[in-house]
Amino acid sequence: MRRNTTQRMAIEKVFKQHERPLGVDEVLEYGRSFVESLNQATVYRNLKLLVEDGWLKRISHPSLGTLYERTGRAHHHHFHCRECNRAFELPGCALKEDAAPDGFIVEDHEIFLFGVCPSCSGVAE
Amino acid sequence: MRRNTTQRMAIEKVFKQHERPLGVDEVLEYGRSFVESLNQATVYRNLKLLVEDGWLKRISHPSLGTLYERTGRAHHHHFHCRECNRAFELPGCALKEDAAPDGFIVEDHEIFLFGVCPSCSGVAE
DNA sequence: TCGCTAATGCGAATGCATTTGCATAAATGT
DNA sequence: ACATTTATGCAAATGCATTCGCATTAGCGA
Numbered sequence: 566m567r568r569n570t571t572q573r574m575a576i577e578k579v580f581k582q583h584e585r586p587l588g589v590d591e592v593l594e595y596g597r598s599f600v601e602s603l604n605q606a607t608v609y610r611n612l613k614l615l616v617e618d619g620w621l622k623r624i625s626h627p628s629l630g631t632l633y634e635r636t637g638r639a640h641h642h643h644f645h646c647r648e649c650n651r652a653f654e655l656p657g658c659a660l661k662e663d664a665a666p667d668g669f670i671v672e673d674h675e676i677f678l679f680g681v682c683p684s685c686s687g688v689a690e
Numbered sequence: 691m692r693r694n695t696t697q698r699m700a701i702e703k704v705f706k707q708h709e710r711p712l713g714v715d716e717v718l719e720y721g722r723s724f725v726e727s728l729n730q731a732t733v734y735r736n737l738k739l740l741v742e743d744g745w746l747k748r749i750s751h752p753s754l755g756t757l758y759e760r761t762g763r764a765h766h767h768h769f770h771c772r773e774c775n776r777a778f779e780l781p782g783c784a785l786k787e788d789a790a791p792d793g794f795i796v797e798d799h800e801i802f803l804f805g806v807c808p809s810c811s812g813v814a815e
Numbered sequence: 816t817c818g819c820t821a822a823t824g825c826g827a828a829t830g831c832a833t834t835t836g837c838a839t840a841a842a843t844g845t
Numbered sequence: 846a847c848a849t850t851t852a853t854g855c856a857a858a859t860g861c862a863t864t865c866g867c868a869t870t871a872g873c874g875a
Contacts, residue, residue, distance in 0.1 A: 568872045625752040664784035668808030677800045683793030693842045
């Protein structure tokens, strides 16, 4: 059966601590603050497990590549800051009703915003 | 100087004929109807040239990967049909004004819709 | 605490899209 | 039509994210 390893617990802690979508490199970097020896392959293995468990969701970002975020959150979209290169979760939905012309059956959608985040724009200190 | 090869002209014709974002494989397939011997490397080389010329634009689709589309078109978004697996261009913008919370400076955005296209849903015959 | 075996760390290996080297083919100026 | 030289087709090579093999480590039940 599955064992509770310190590395997987560290990875979960990383996601609890940073409430935003994270890439493999970020998980590795932040995870190493908990388990210094944390290895990339281990990160990959555990991300896969956590996705299978339904604890994480994999998303494909047009400029950041594969990101992982916690499941169970309300519908939202993503913001990518060109300064700090981080992805943020934006609450709510910014899609208009008449998104597609007649004939197109819209079942799902994804919105990616690009710009500068509060902490990089200096609005938040 | 640059020569006007039949293969590049074929590739341009493909984009003029199909007014939708195309992947490398699609360009190759459609292009071969004009130049039977068309090679994948040639497609890559010419797509790069056409992007440099500003005649094409490269977009990164979350599920279809890299696509190319003609430049100069009005602002629009993309629809991906899960039946025929093609990408379509949707005219207009479906983004609400208040897309991001205060503090986020939105400079650009991309919207991807998923569902079934008219020709696959049977609405259009 | 001991024993079993899943999980880790490491480096090598894979799969994939994309690029490149090179001999040959085909545009273009003359 | 010829000579020049860019572009092609082909296959091998690259770069990248991701996976795997294997010896070792470390959870966890007894």
